[in-house]
Amino acid sequence: MSERDPDEERAENEGMPPPRDAVNATGGGVPPARDDMPPTPGAMPSSGDATLRPEEGTSAEPPPPPPAPRPGFLAERPEVERDVPRRALAAATRRDFLLLAGGVLATAAGAWWLLPDATRARLVGMSGRDHLDSLAARVGLSRARRERTLDRALTFDDDVAEALTSPDRRVRTYARSEVTPLRNNFHGQTPGPEILAGWSLTLSGLASRRVERLPLATLLARFPLHGQVTRLVCVEGWSAVAWWGGLRFADLLAAFPPAPSARWAALRSVVSLDAYGRPEPYYVSIDLKTARHPQTLLATHHDGRPLTLAHGAPLRLVAPMKLGLKNIKALTDIAYSADEPADYWNERGYSKYDGL
Amino acid sequence: MTETPPPTTRARSAEPARVVVKHHPLVRLTHWVNVPVLFGLIASGLAIYWAAPVFLHPRDPVTGSRDYLVDLGAAVAHVLHDRGGDPRSWIYDHVSLGTGMLARALRLHWALAYVFMLNGALYLIGLIAGGGWRALLPRLSDVADARAMLRFYLGVVPMAIRRRPWPHPVIRSKYNALQRAAYFSMSVAGVLVILSGWAMHKPIQFGWLERLFVNYDGARIVHFVCLLVLGSFVVPHVILVIADGWDTFRSMVVGWSARLKEARHE
Known part of the structure; x- marks a missing residue:
């Protein structure tokens, strides 16, 4: 790959300085330019250079060696030397260093502004943070604006993902032998078995304008069950390959069509509990395009057995093209709507798109 | 060389200065933008990693830890006698x-x-526009040259103590072989960190990319290794720039160097 000038190699190997005329002609540039070679653009002889150029010297020397081959496409080109008026050089240098200083200041302010409150408090202490914060707010770098900016980064990322999504893409499926242990990562407690008795799925926002209540037996009798082995990916970064069984959300949508204006489904679990065991409904938003995807299941089975309470008995969403936090457990309500409904984790600073 | 009358002081300040053109403006801009951006990506990336570490061992019965970074943190806090926070x-x-x-x-x-x-794309544009990419390509001669440079670096301090001359190996290209290897691998790590990042971020949409890293955790491991590579570049990079002097630092700000060929490592 190395395309050094053969002359230089020789000079280096024999411990000799490069030919004298070469040094003179390019003012020390490398490789030595010969008269039979096109001059390199930067080594163009300038006014000061011409006086140094020994025109008569070249003709008096022995016949020049055969011209070096043109440098290959990948070969490094000689560095370009240029004569710049000192005043212009000083002005350009001043400008560039001022730009650097401005950039450093802007970066420091921007970094301070974007850092989480807890991190800032750890860095400079509570009172120091509040001092700097009021200073930053004075130049318009308020917390509210920071949240808006970061939210915009999130929605920009979601828009990019949605633009990339092809409607007919399929989620990668795995062999049953590739199944990995599935952990229950829900932040709240697992509801007790009492939720199973009298459980039914409530559908609203339907084209019929009725509210349907479907017991599990009805769902299982009315819709065919499908199995699939897919990866569940958590927003935290872990993932698990799991074997699911259940009815297709698309089949439920076909049997109970939503109102024509509906674009979204609000999926809720009213039996969900918080970390202290108190009732705390969990809710996610799912767009109907995702709901109609053939690999979006309302799962009733995991690992070939009915769902356990820890994994969302009696019915949960399995939408493997969305992060795990959208895959709501112990589903009790589905409400279709024209506008995007609330999403539990979106209200806590996460994306509400969560597409994979 | 040629006999020329010594110019007067006045004429000397009017006479142009000769400089070596070094870095394209886009290369300089993206170099400096990279500093805070990489810091921010590492800081936020490790905060994400905390939620679900990929390098895990069976739970330690004493500390309750499964995360190697927790173990490492506890060890560092112990060595530093840091009792300010949770050592884990x-x-x-x-x-x-x-x-x-x-x-x-x-x-x-x-x-x-x-x-x-975006910064990486601008950097590549700057490399192409300024022709700088050719100086970054590894060559066959780099193996021997890298050995010579390593030998030189290892000898700098001992030879300075013994007051023995220790000439810098002859470098006739823009970068020496070690620099070239470092800068080239930075670009490779930059590309890999972006690809593995997308593989984790959209493993369904970019299923082919996920498969390129074998599986989801493969992409996470590559992403983490890229973090180590990019991070471990910084320390020697800064030390060597300081050792090499003001001209090298300035050239990344202004784009030119005052070190002409004969004044440089030859």
């Missing part, structure tokens, strides 16, 4: 934004990741 989260408290702020770290990470990708 030392790494996350000092190298990342902190523990328990996944949502915030994710938003910062996405915002900075887009800046990083």
